[in-house]
Amino acid sequence: MNVLIKNATLVNADTSERADLLTRDGIIERIAPNIELPEDPSVEIINAAGHYVIPGGVDVHTHLNIDVGIAQSCDDFYSGTVSAACGGTTTIVDHMGFGPAGCSLHHQLERYHAFARDKAVIDYSFHGTIQHIDDSILEEMESMVLEEGISSFKLYLTYGYKLDDSQVLAALERLNQLNALTCVHPENDGAIRFLKEKVLAQGSNAPIYHALSRPPECEAEAVGRMINLATLAGDAPIYIVHLSNGIGLEYIRQAHQRGQAVFAETCPQYLSLDINKYNSSTGENGAAEHPYDEGLKYIMSPPLRDSYHQNQLWQGVMDGTISTVATDHCAFTMAQKRAGRDGFQYCPNGIPGVENRVPLLFSEGVMKDRISINHFVELVSTRPAQLFGLYPRKGLIAEGADADLVIIDPKREVTLSQRLMHGRSDYCPYEGMKLQGYPIMTLSRGEIIVRDGHFTGKPGHGQFLHRQPLNECFRYWEK
Ligand code: DUC
Ligand code: ZN
Ligand code: ZN
Numbered sequence: 001m002n003v004l005i006k007n008a009t010l011v012n013a014d015t016s017e018r019a020d021l022l023t024r025d026g027i028i029e030r031i032a033p034n035i036e037l038p039e040d041p042s043v044e045i046i047n048a049a050g051h052y053v054i055p056g057g058v059d060v061h062t063h064l065n066i067d068v069g070i071a072q073s074c075d076d077f078y079s080g081t082v083s084a085a086c087g088g089t090t091t092i093v094d095h096m097g098f099g100p101a102g103c104s105l106h107h108q109l110e111r112y113h114a115f116a117r118d119k120a121v122i123d124y125s126f127h128g129t130i131q132h133i134d135d136s137i138l139e140e141m142e143s144m145v146l147e148e149g150i151s152s153f154k155l156y157l158t159y160g161y162k163l164d165d166s167q168v169l170a171a172l173e174r175l176n177q178l179n180a181l182t183c184v185h186p187e188n189d190g191a192i193r194f195l196k197e198k199v200l201a202q203g204s205n206a207p208i209y210h211a212l213s214r215p216p217e218c219e220a221e222a223v224g225r226m227i228n229l230a231t232l233a234g235d236a237p238i239y240i241v242h243l244s245n246g247i248g249l250e251y252i253r254q255a256h257q258r259g260q261a262v263f264a265e266t267c268p269q270y271l272s273l274d275i276n277k278y279n280s281s282t283g284e285n286g287a288a289e290h291p292y293d294e295g296l297k298y299i300m301s302p303p304l305r306d307s308y309h310q311n312q313l314w315q316g317v318m319d320g321t322i323s324t325v326a327t328d329h330c331a332f333t334m335a336q337k338r339a340g341r342d343g344f345q346y347c348p349n350g351i352p353g354v355e356n357r358v359p360l361l362f363s364e365g366v367m368k369d370r371i372s373i374n375h376f377v378e379l380v381s382t383r384p385a386q387l388f389g390l391y392p393r394k395g396l397i398a399e400g401a402d403a404d405l406v407i408i409d410p411k412r413e414v415t416l417s418q419r420l421m422h423g424r425s426d427y428c429p430y431e432g433m434k435l436q437g438y439p440i441m442t443l444s445r446g447e448i449i450v451r452d453g454h455f456t457g458k459p460g461h462g463q464f465l466h467r468q469p470l471n472e473c474f475r476y477w478e479k
Helices: 079-086 105-116 135-146 165-177 189-201 208-212 216-232 246-257 268-272 275-279 307-318 334-342 357-366 373-387
Strands: 002-011 016-024 027-032 043-047 052-055 057-062 089-095 123-129 152-156 181-185 238-240 262-266 405-415 434-444 447-451
Touching: 002 373, 002 405, 052 373, 057 079, 057 357, 057 373, 079 089, 079 434, 079 447, 089 434, 105 123, 105 135, 135 165, 152 165, 165 181, 165 216, 181 216, 189 208, 189 216, 208 275, 216 238, 216 246, 246 262, 246 307, 262 307, 268 307, 268 357, 357 373, 357 405, 357 434
Parallel strands: 002 043, 002 052, 057 089, 089 123, 123 152, 152 181, 181 238, 238 262
Antiparallel strands: 002 016, 016 027, 052 405, 405 434, 434 447
């Protein structure tokens, strides 16, 4: 399929331009002020007058097919990528889950290739997952980066496979040598254990105690520690995932003032939902069956914070301290979440969101005048593509780039609801939220895969993306 988009406003991270755009064989072939209608009758003509055309969204934090020990997430690489496409995302980089204790990096990679192949409807890659450190893992990292195209790795400071400081240093040093980006889930494990035991000993197991036993300081301490460890490891660049609080944000700001390459991601849930969700006993649709059910929907780590932190995060987005907005999409059904009726500690952590990111940031960010449309494109597409070795093939509207394009109608009003979503979770965390502007068409490598909220693509269209090592310009911080 080839497409001619007429009368569009093409938006990149640094420019907006009124022009026509022609795709051929999955690539953007031509951009010009007025492209003549081609003789070829197979070219579909789309009039995009009054709409924005942006490079397809790049969500660098999803968890599809993940087994979190107490539950298996409900979205696989088919349902999760259909949902992504319907929300204007055309590339994901999935955080692989943990494999058996002691397994190699390649073990998980092969499992995830098998999960995604034949299922994904948009292009995809994976972050490596570091569950332990030894000589063989450090050795294996090289072939992961150079041969497999996996140029970023995630490590955890909490959960079952947390690394201690010496292991973190070994990982940072090695990944830095290989020009790979280290992503970190920063929460102080010991502090959480202490606080959790305390609330549970008091018999306090309602959803709100999930948040109260993982306060902002637990996350901020781990952010600060990572910043210092990265310096000790020879100025290794780091990427902080799902930043949810203002204290950690301040540490990142200070690191930037020293020129340190610390990149931060936040997520729509931390910008638009707050801690009061855990105390709610009624949802949008009236009384819940059990007093905990509404709060359980929002059990995730780190948890939702209060409005102070929410405002700080918006400030960080607006002033550029935060580089990307991703989702941490980790979807469960209410039946799975209800395990937490016996206590928050039994509720699988995570929420759906891959379909909501682009529209939510457009509406809350651009339409509410917090960020420019170009800055929005930078946050949801260009900067994630650059940091994770996908640019300029992804994250850019230019001749020669992949024709991954999303058309947004700024006049379209949508009230978010589970009924409109395409994933397998049976609730939407943003139920009832009114958005101004919405994606009306998604193209993946020139194929129209979503028209007006209807998925028209096919499983297996998505290709694995062999990613480049970290670009030299991201070895230090420069705005
Ligand atoms: N937190 C994570 O760190 N991963 C998956 C879901 C969640 O809530
Ligand atoms: Zn995490
Ligand atoms: Zn995650």
